[in-house]
Amino acid sequence: MRGLKRAAVLGALTLATVGMQPLTATAATPPVVGGTPAEQGEFPFMVRLSMGCGGALYAKDIVLTAAHCVDGSGDNTSITATAGVVDLESPDAVKVKSTKVLQAPGYNGKGKDWALIKLAKPIDQPTLKIASDDKLNNGEFDIAGWGADKEGGEQQRYLLKAKVPFVSDADCKAAYGDDLTPGEEICAGKIAEGGVDTCQGDSGGPMFRKDDAGEYVQVGIVSWGNGCARPKFPGVYTEVSTFSADIAKAASGL
Template identity: 75%
Template sequence: MKQLLRALKRCSVIAAVALATVSLQPSGASAAPNPVVGGTRAAQGEFPFMVRLSMGCGGALYAKDIVLTAAHCVNGSGNNTSITATAGVVDLQSSSAVKVKSTKVLQAPGYNGKGKDWALIKLAKPIEQPTLKIATTTAYNQGEFTIAGWGAATEGGAQQRYLLKAKVPYVSDADCQSAYGSDLVPGEELCAGLLATGGIDTCQGDSGGPMFRKDNAGAWIQVGIVSWGQGCAQAGYPGVYSEVSTFASAIASAAATL
């Protein structure tokens, strides 16, 4: 069961023409009750750092020419020109969408499917949108977080044309371990969701997208990366996110090499 849960990543494969998708793993892929399961449509420009990746994942602009996403969304490290990043819009079909090809991918060193679920994608040219700073301490790993993505709005559902958003509360490591046992990697993963009732979560297609909140200065700061979970928005099973602060130094060092 634990191996199955870990396999339930929140990514999906998008057909070239339509937004139809095939879930690669039945679990936490990117879907949220309404956005992200249980969400509402984001306004144009509300989260300008959001990026949609052509393999069926989300991401955020770490730098204007680097996207931070999940390790399970990519296949290893090296030169890669097969990924298209779409940014600058909430409507993926908008004529204003900015589309830029990748040049390189750097998957977290030592990634083996459990923990360390982060990766960087170097872009062929900068995207002129605001970037999303990442947390470097655990100070912001509490309270209420915002999640956003173009993933399924229901478990097993189709990908969304418009960016959806929702808010989810922090779930302690102890409560998360009660759900997932040793499959959770405390210190490398952070959990959030409505534990008792479910109903709001990321889902298939949201993998790699950011979980973020306001810092003490009122600016957005990324605390998590959509990783995995049991289904989407199920009661008793919160979403699991890579704990960004744990990897902040490694991410910065890796970005400097791209």
């Protein structure tokens, strides 16, 4: 059975003191399940979306998020993007409304979990480059978000961060079987012991790492998993490099 998507229920946004992942939260625990609080300005490309998802600035006026966070494509002014802060209640938070949404063509709930949100005006923050090939799809990745810091937990007020190791397709398929779509999805997490993961409310947020030049590159989009941070069940992310050309083409037409 395919695991839960990591979007949060909008009405459940309770802004606790720490959080990150579509499913975890605890005021006494650092951000993300097994995470710690991010510093102001550490990940300036991070965006919180009003429907209870995360995202990253693909361009100053375009947010890359998950397909399951949006309802189809077309004109849409209902989404508010919050950026520029780790504290969602900060007076310095930049809030911009959406104008259009483009959901991945052919998305049907399995694979292809990406979407673009066009903003009414640019956000003056650095953007996050996306991977155009799979050479960075290994090693250790960074994750961040305002989602729950524990399975079944509350959404967070402060941005949380953590690091998760790459999990091979074979090991991930052992956990999820045919629910996994190799080539379109990439897995990460501490598969033996668990304890670190994205969770509910982190959906659409980026999984990223530094390239040889020391610049952050997005390799994944938070998609789904069996609970949050459970042993043997890593987090599943959209494999960005697979869709980089499609994303670029879609963005140019927004």
